[in-house]
Amino acid sequence: MSAPALSVVIPCYNEAACLAELHRRVSAAARASAGDSYEIVLVNDGSRDGSWAAMQDLARNDERLVAINLSRNHGHQLALTAGLDLCSGERILIIDADLQDPPELLPQMVAEMDAQGADVVYAVRRARAGETHFKKATAKIFYRLLSRLTDVEIPLDAGDFRLMSRRALDALLSLPEQARFIRGMVAWVGFRQVPFAYDRAERFSGVTKYPLGKMISFALDAVTGFSTAPLRLASHIGLWLVGASLLLLLYIAIGWLSGSTIQGWTSLMLVVVILGAVQMFVLGMIGEYLGRLYIEAKRRPLYIVSDIAGRAAGRPQLGH
Numbered sequence: 001m002s003a004p005a006l007s008v009v010i011p012c013y014n015e016a017a018c019l020a021e022l023h024r025r026v027s028a029a030a031r032a033s034a035g036d037s038y039e040i041v042l043v044n045d046g047s048r049d050g051s052w053a054a055m056q057d058l059a060r061n062d063e064r065l066v067a068i069n070l071s072r073n074h075g076h077q078l079a080l081t082a083g084l085d086l087c088s089g090e091r092i093l094i095i096d097a098d099l100q101d102p103p104e105l106l107p108q109m110v111a112e113m114d115a116q117g118a119d120v121v122y123a124v125r126r127a128r129a130g131e132t133h134f135k136k137a138t139a140k141i142f143y144r145l146l147s148r149l150t151d152v153e154i155p156l157d158a159g160d161f162r163l164m165s166r167r168a169l170d171a172l173l174s175l176p177e178q179a180r181f182i183r184g185m186v187a188w189v190g191f192r193q194v195p196f197a198y199d200r201a202e203r204f205s206g207v208t209k210y211p212l213g214k215m216i217s218f219a220l221d222a223v224t225g226f227s228t229a230p231l232r233l234a235s236h237i238g239l240w241l242v243g244a245s246l247l248l249l250l251y252i253a254i255g256w257l258s259g260s261t262i263q264g265w266t267s268l269m270l271v272v273v274i275l276g277a278v279q280m281f282v283l284g285m286i287g288e289y290l291g292r293l294y295i296e297a298k299r300r301p302l303y304i305v306s307d308i309a310g311r312a313a314g315r316p317q318l319g320h
């Protein structure tokens with residue numbers, strides 16, 4: 001069994017309503033750019049809505065489809081990692097299950113990869129339809145803040161929708177970390193990476209699987225994974241506070257000399273409250289890194305596979 005020219009890897013969490021349409025459109029796009037030599041790898045990330053049954057059905061009727069069932073919800077980035085570990089194509093397309101990233105762009109992305117001799121063609125969102133102002137605004141701020149904090153050039157406004165060469169994917173899979181911010185890790189890998197602008201569509205069906213809580217932990221993984229600037233912030237704040245306390249010392253000395261030392265409850269409280277808040281913030285920041293160090297130190301597998309359906313059933317893989 002030789003490796004297919006193209007693998008399309010799709011993480012799915014409660015996307016049952018999208019799967020049939022997804023399969024139809026992705027198959028058409030894959031056929032248009034790779035003929036018969038492609039595979040579609042669907043990863044069920046512990047869905048509770050019948051996604052797995054729908055995937056098994058699709059796999060029964062399409063020998064090019066491989067479906068992986070994870071043992072529980074491991075999160076978007078780990079589900080994606082599971083699919084990337086298992087796929088075997090020479091080129092790999094990563095795409096969301098909700099059809100916000102149009103599969104029809106694939107032939108253009110392949111053409112771009114060939115024309116530029118690139119290892120990665122990453123799709124940059126020009127416009128985003130059907131998303132809340134809050135989501136768009138926080139995403140915009142997030143990517144800009146991230147690029148200021150890190151030395152790795154992580155592209156602005158690009159998600160995981162991208163086409164990669166086998167050697168870029170193998171390099172990506174050699175990074176062992178647990179807290180995976182894949183779009184940043186791909187940037188870190190290097191090689192020639194070129195942007196590809198597109199307009200993001202609305203979800204085909206269902207609602208976002210990224211509520212605020214998941215967005216925050218995703219952002220924290222990105223920042224802590226790619227920057228130690230927040231740790232340095234602690235010493236900066238400390239330095240400024242030393243300067244401030246020198247001024248305060250002067251103020252106290254003047255008060256003492258002029259005999260009006262009883263006053264000052266307000267300023268005292270202010271100092272106590274502000275100092276307390278700053279210390280808590282800095283401690284929390286250190287805690288974020290420490291917690292991640294602890295998780296990495298355990299070296300657990302990244303995900304656990306429960307079942308595999310389709311023709312890849314003979315090559316089970318359990319994490320790293």
Ligand code: UDP
Nearest residue numbers: 011012013045075076079096097208209210
């Ligand atoms: N996803 C996943 N596991 C999760 C959350 C999301 O596999 O715990 C998948 C989801 O099915 C989709 C992709 O990750 O294919 C992106 O999620 P979504 O479209 O909900 O995010 P948004 O586009 O709203 O940022």
Ligand code: MG
Nearest residue numbers: 096098100203
């Ligand atoms: Mg989406």
